[in-house]
Amino acid sequence: MPTIDTGDTAWVLVSAALVMLMTPGLALFYGGLVRRKNVLSTIMHSFFILGLVSVTWVLWGYSLAFGPDTGAGLIGGLDWIGLEGVTGAPSDTYATTVPHLAFMAFQMMFAIITPALITGAFAERKRFKAFVLFAVAWSTLVYAPIAHWVWSPDGWLFGLGVLDFAGGTVVHLSSGVAALVAALFIGRRTGLVEPATEPHDVPMTVLGAGLLWFGWFGFNAGSALGANGLAATAFVTTNTAAATAAITWVTISWLHRGSPSVVGAAIGAVAGLVAITPAAGFVSPAAAVLIGAGVASVCYAASQLRLRSRIDDALDVFAVHGVGGAFGAVATGVFATLAVNPAGRDGLLAGEPAQMLLQAAGVAATAAYSAAATAAILFLVNLVIPIRVPDDQEEAGLDLAQHGEIAYQP
C-alpha cells in the first residue's frame, strides 16, 4: 500500500509551481522577441493557454494521458475523466509517495507549456479564435497521446525502453515539429524586414529566459518525483547544460557575427535546457557539459539555416525545441548510465549502442505523429475559422486588431 512522504510531496508541489511559472516566463521570452504592435497578442497566447489547458487537463486531458490504457499503448481511457478517482491518496502507478492529485498537478503544468511553445511559430499573424480551437485540439489529440506513449507504463514507447526523463520528446520535440508545420501552413508574415525582424524588447526576453531557467529546475529536478539524490542530479545537470549552452551560443555568434549577442545568450540557455530535459536524470554533470555545448552548436546552425529558408517560424521554435529536443533525446542514448540512475538504462558510452537507436526511433515516431496530427488539426480549424488574419490587421498589429488593446501608451 503506497504511503505519502511529506518531503517528496512538498518537492513535487513546489516543482509544479515552478513549472507553472515557466509559461508566463515563456510569454515574456516570446513577447520581447516580436514587434511592439504584437507583444500583447504574443503574451496572450501563453497566458490564455495557462487557463485553457488547466481546465481541459482536469476534465479529460489527464485521463487520456495517464489513465488506464485502452489496450494498445496508444492512449489512456476515460476512467479518470473530471479527475474521478484521482484523490489525495497516492496512485498505485505514478509517484507512489505523493498524493495522486499532486502528480496530476505537476503533469498539468507540462501539458500547459507544451502548446504554448508552438505559439512562437505563428506569432504576429494568427487569429485568436483559431488559436483557441487549435490549442484545445492539439493538447487533446497530440500532447495527451504522446505523453501516454512515453510516460505511461502501458505506453508503447515506454515499453520499448525509450528514455525521456522530463519531456524532451513529449514536450519539446512534439511542439517543435508542430511549430514547423504551423509555420509552413500559415505562411510568411507580410512586410518582413530581411533577414529577421528585430526584437522590440530584449530585456523582456532576457527576463523571460531567466524565469524559464528558474522554472526548469521544477521541470527536470521535479521529474525525480521525490526529494532525493536523483532530484539533485537532475538539478545539477540542468543548470550545467543551460550554462554551457548559453556561453557556447554566445561564443559561436561572436565568432560568426562579430559581437556577443545578448539575445543569443538567452536563446542558448533555453536550447541547453531543452536538450538536457530528456537526459537530466540519466547522465552525469560532465555529460551535461557536452550536451550543452553540442546543442548550442546544432541549434545555432539550425537557426541560421532557417534564416536562409523561406520558412517563417517567427521565433525559431523548431530550431530550438524541435532540433534541441531531438538532439537531447539521442544524446540521452549516448550518455545515459546506470551509475547515475539504476532505474534507467546504459547508453552507447556505457556499452549499449542499441539504446541510442531506440532513442532515435522514439524521436522519429514522435515527430511523425506530431507533424501529421498537427497538419490535420490546422486544416480542420482553418475550415471553421480562418487561421490567418487579413493583411490589414497584420499590418496594424494583432494587439489592436485582435485584442483592442495596446501594450505601450504614447
Place this chain on the structure above:
Amino acid sequence: MVIAALLVFIALLVAWIIAPSTDRRRAEALSDAAGAALLPRAA
C-alpha cells in the same frame, strides 16, 4: 458533477466561436491615441 463541468466548458467553447471580432471603432480610437494611423480605416 463531471457532466456539468463538461457542459460549462462546451458553453465556453461555443462562446469563443461565436464571440464578435474586436470592435473596430475602439481599435481605431486606440490607434489614434497611439499617435499613428496603425489601423487602416474602413472605406
